[in-house]
Amino acid sequence: MKFASFALPLLAFASSVAAQATFITLPTAGTQVSKGSNITVQITKKDSMMGSIEVGLVLSFQYCGTSSPCPSATNQLGDILYIGKLDAPFHDTPGEPYENITVTIPDYSFEDPAPAQIIETRFHLIGAGPAAILETNTVAVQLVD
Numbered sequence: 001m002k003f004a005s006f007a008l009p010l011l012a013f014a015s016s017v018a019a020q021a022t023f024i025t026l027p028t029a030g031t032q033v034s035k036g037s038n039i040t041v042q043i044t045k046k047d048s049m050m051g052s053i054e055v056g057l058v059l060s061f062q063y064c065g066t067s068s069p070c071p072s073a074t075n076q077l078g079d080i081l082y083i084g085k086l087d088a089p090f091h092d093t094p095g096e097p098y099e100n101i102t103v104t105i106p107d108y109s110f111e112d113p114a115p116a117q118i119i120e121t122r123f124h125l126i127g128a129g130p131a132a133i134l135e136t137n138t139v140a141v142q143l144v145d
């Protein structure tokens, strides 16, 4: 019966991690981004009663070139576009809290096809422990001239 006593806290932990998750809501998958341009990356946080302590947020841009699928977003962040801390207040009611962050798409020469991805890496603390969580989200985009 040891299993049951372990399983319950684990389940509760897994669901609290999910409740604290964030999403890249902008740009949407498949968006064309021009090199050297400024775009808005919108990070949305699930509305949750339980708070989380934000430690750090990194937005990066990985040009995937001819490698398909793209290299792992956890091992290869690509060009770092932004380093900061997520600050996602409520803006609209109803609506979920989010932050708009303006980043500049790197200006480098590339060859078609030009699949790329924007990578969000977020470090935050949750729960009473608290526990340290490293979250990675990606959105696929197309790099254009």
Ligand SMILES: *[C@@H]1O[C@H](CO)[C@@H](O)[C@H](O)[C@H]1NC(C)=O
Pocket (backbone or CB within 6 Å): 036, 037, 038, 104
């Ligand atoms: C992008 O934003 C930066 C910083 O605000 C600005 O200096 C630059 O001119 C902008 N570039 C474009 C292409 O709008």
Ligand SMILES: *[C@@H]1O[C@H](CO)[C@@H](O)[C@H](O)[C@H]1NC(C)=O
Pocket (backbone or CB within 6 Å): 026, 040, 042, 091, 100
């Ligand atoms: C965030 O960016 C989106 C898209 O550009 C825009 O519609 C929205 O009004 C912005 N929100 C804030 C609070 O600036």
